[in-house]
Amino acid sequence: MNNNTVKLGVIGLGPRAETLLATLRDFSQEECCVTAVCDINPERVNFTCELFRKNNLPIPAVYSKHTELLADKNVDAVLIPTSWNSHLAIAKDAMKAGKYAGIEVGGASSVEELWQLVHNAEEYGGSCMMLENCCYGRNELMVMNLVRKGMFGELVHCSCGYEHDIGAELVGEERCGTERAVHNLKRNCDLYPTHGLGPIAKILNINRGNRFLSICSFASKACGFKQRAKELGAAVTDYAMGDVVSSIIKCANGETIALTHSISLPRPYSRDCRVQGTKGIWLEDAKGIFIEGISETQINIDVAGNPYSSHLWDPVDKFYEEYDHPIWKEFRDNPTGGHGGMDTLALRAFLDAVRNRTVPPIDVYDCAAWMAVTALSEASIAAGSVPVPFPDFTNGKWIYPAGEKISKWDLNS
Amino acid sequence: MNNNTVKLGVIGLGPRAETLLATLRDFSQEECCVTAVCDINPERVNFTCELFRKNNLPIPAVYSKHTELLADKNVDAVLIPTSWNSHLAIAKDAMKAGKYAGIEVGGASSVEELWQLVHNAEEYGGSCMMLENCCYGRNELMVMNLVRKGMFGELVHCSCGYEHDIGAELVGEERCGTERAVHNLKRNCDLYPTHGLGPIAKILNINRGNRFLSICSFASKACGFKQRAKELGAAVTDYAMGDVVSSIIKCANGETIALTHSISLPRPYSRDCRVQGTKGIWLEDAKGIFIEGISETQINIDVAGNPYSSHLWDPVDKFYEEYDHPIWKEFRDNPTGGHGGMDTLALRAFLDAVRNRTVPPIDVYDCAAWMAVTALSEASIAAGSVPVPFPDFTNGKWIYPAGEKISKWDLNS
Numbered sequence: 024m025n026n027n028t029v030k031l032g033v034i035g036l037g038p039r040a041e042t043l044l045a046t047l048r049d050f051s052q053e054e055c056c057v058t059a060v061c062d063i064n065p066e067r068v069n070f071t072c073e074l075f076r077k078n079n080l081p082i083p084a085v086y087s088k089h090t091e092l093l094a095d096k097n098v099d100a101v102l103i104p105t106s107w108n109s110h111l112a113i114a115k116d117a118m119k120a121g122k123y124a125g126i127e128v129g130g131a132s133s134v135e136e137l138w139q140l141v142h143n144a145e146e147y148g149g150s151c152m153m154l155e156n157c158c159y160g161r162n163e164l165m166v167m168n169l170v171r172k173g174m175f176g177e178l179v180h181c182s183c184g185y186e187h188d189i190g191a192e193l194v195g196e197e198r199c200g201t202e203r204a205v206h207n208l209k210r211n212c213d214l215y216p217t218h219g220l221g222p223i224a225k226i227l228n229i230n231r232g233n234r235f236l237s238i239c240s241f242a243s244k245a246c247g248f249k250q251r252a253k254e255l256g257a258a259v260t261d262y263a264m265g266d267v268v269s270s271i272i273k274c275a276n277g278e279t280i281a282l283t284h285s286i287s288l289p290r291p292y293s294r295d296c297r298v299q300g301t302k303g304i305w306l307e308d309a310k311g312i313f314i315e316g317i318s319e320t321q322i323n324i325d326v327a328g329n330p331y332s333s334h335l336w337d338p339v340d341k342f343y344e345e346y347d348h349p350i351w352k353e354f355r356d357n358p359t360g361g362h363g364g365m366d367t368l369a370l371r372a373f374l375d376a377v378r379n380r381t382v383p384p385i386d387v388y389d390c391a392a393w394m395a396v397t398a399l400s401e402a403s404i405a406a407g408s409v410p411v412p413f414p415d416f417t418n419g420k421w422i423y424p425a426g427e428k429i430s431k432w433d434l435n436s
Numbered sequence: 437m438n439n440n441t442v443k444l445g446v447i448g449l450g451p452r453a454e455t456l457l458a459t460l461r462d463f464s465q466e467e468c469c470v471t472a473v474c475d476i477n478p479e480r481v482n483f484t485c486e487l488f489r490k491n492n493l494p495i496p497a498v499y500s501k502h503t504e505l506l507a508d509k510n511v512d513a514v515l516i517p518t519s520w521n522s523h524l525a526i527a528k529d530a531m532k533a534g535k536y537a538g539i540e541v542g543g544a545s546s547v548e549e550l551w552q553l554v555h556n557a558e559e560y561g562g563s564c565m566m567l568e569n570c571c572y573g574r575n576e577l578m579v580m581n582l583v584r585k586g587m588f589g590e591l592v593h594c595s596c597g598y599e600h601d602i603g604a605e606l607v608g609e610e611r612c613g614t615e616r617a618v619h620n621l622k623r624n625c626d627l628y629p630t631h632g633l634g635p636i637a638k639i640l641n642i643n644r645g646n647r648f649l650s651i652c653s654f655a656s657k658a659c660g661f662k663q664r665a666k667e668l669g670a671a672v673t674d675y676a677m678g679d680v681v682s683s684i685i686k687c688a689n690g691e692t693i694a695l696t697h698s699i700s701l702p703r704p705y706s707r708d709c710r711v712q713g714t715k716g717i718w719l720e721d722a723k724g725i726f727i728e729g730i731s732e733t734q735i736n737i738d739v740a741g742n743p744y745s746s747h748l749w750d751p752v753d754k755f756y757e758e759y760d761h762p763i764w765k766e767f768r769d770n771p772t773g774g775h776g777g778m779d780t781l782a783l784r785a786f787l788d789a790v791r792n793r794t795v796p797p798i799d800v801y802d803c804a805a806w807m808a809v810t811a812l813s814e815a816s817i818a819a820g821s822v823p824v825p826f827p828d829f830t831n832g833k834w835i836y837p838a839g840e841k842i843s844k845w846d847l848n849s
Binding site for chain 1: 451455589590593650660663684686692698703715722727728740747773774775779820823
């Protein structure tokens, strides 16, 4: 440890904390040191301390109450991989205590808890970053790079989502009482919007010259979880959550974003990314990019003997060598850490902001706008799929574009 | 010609008629014979007659007014590849004259013109089929086959669309006054819904035990056409049509359908097809199918040493040999005609219905429901992207499932 070492507390020691701690093992003890951990469940505290022992790392202070950890002077910042319902309340307390809060991804249950988050950040001068690892995904960052260079032209439409078959995990006996399972049992909305929407929001300059204006959401019938429960011999219950929840967001600058949430049906994983402008498009599911003037257009002849043209996808990886984002150019030869290296990058970005007391690249207004999707999509569906407006959590500050780049981790300039 | 030969009139001799006539050249003169053609433009009539001469086919009778062609006793049925605004009025007149009408694809400008179509079919006993070639696409039919066999489980969500970069064609000097260009200049809606939605409607049993309940539509900003016009040195005008129009349709059985229209931006062609149930999914853009129990699921290990599973796409063509629809099993060794053979199949289906005086596989209620999307999406966008209800053009008959298969061309059983 030295003067630049970030002293980290970790609040919530579930499976997500385990992955984060595994990722942090690749960080030097000069870069950051986990000095305190906290969980209401003593078994998880013991399990976690055992990991430190096994890896010959200094054993952190242990707490069962997050407020006690937050009072520890040997902690500069906290990671909050707790259950979804508690992220925001703990983040508020962290900022009140003058600490930086790194909250894990998730959605809000009310717009009010997001206003509280914003008020606390503004009042106490602490700061809050959502550790949205997908903002540091290789393809997401490369496409941002292409967009900032003007190679996609003017952006007009995007899509994103979270499509991940975890149905069996949530209905199986072991998990059906977990918070995530109960959210899906009781709620009908886009529960988990940020993996897809975070990177898209950055690319569209949301809160920096643009903002989300409204969202309208639609739920399909709900039969995936029930079907899984039957197959697994688990309790067969009606889930409130539609198997596929589709939303459309309108932005102040006229772009539309199509958003999808689906976790109860068998299918390969996708974040459904699409970024489209007047000159180019990236489509994750096609593993392709098309840029006018760069990608190929074929001329064919139809049955009547007349010509017609077909644009062809370029494989995304064709662009890596030249157009990887600077963050990935530096990282690509030796990516380490969870989720293909994205966890490492998100953590490094957070630590950099803590160390320099700067505004993190995903700030409190981003957290509020992105997490609002859950509460607002729930409201839209409850009211019969009508459009509902987004609050302006910046109170007008969004009309100005991002300033100069703060650090190499900055995603806004 | 013999007693079973269908005597066809063709009304409207533009580029689409040219492709249809090229496709019909592979049909024997015993199967069908074009006995009359009609266009208000004598140049197109001459151009078309020249095609007949060049191919040593009997020269048809020529008309400049469709009502005169419809009075010709030497015509059993008509194809109507006219401009969009006139499809429905001519189809009504055809049914009044006791002829079968094969209308080309397109959308309606009002719900009222669709009611008129339905009333004319019911009153005069004629019949109307939309020549939606994509209903006979190989992948669309194979997926229908997989769904009918139960291999996708219970269906919950679909998507479809028409994404085709024809921006340059519509703003170029030669075409900017054409009807399609003016529709895009003046209207903001899903102008061209049926290529994607037709096959999906068949797969979801729309009008046969299911129906479209409501649609809600959203338009992105409009800058693609303008950008193209600038590049081509054409007149730069503001187009009403959003570059990407996204809609969500809710169905009576609880399924949702995401629908996209986009023709002004550079990108590879796609009909955006997705068909998803509790056991399987087809995603056109991924060129993949995943079926639980058939497709592969890998077990991986994460950075913390814990296992997680990944489902993998099977390539669509892996399923052709065994699961091609019977129509394609018969056709696949020697597909002929426009659009990869789909035009041939749609025409054969129409001729079969005319010959046997049976209800065509895409009937007047299908035409009405599918074409209503254009008028209803326009209404939704005009009202601020609120959901608007679909009329029930069947007046309640949709609650019953399809009966026994009428012919091998039947898409409903």
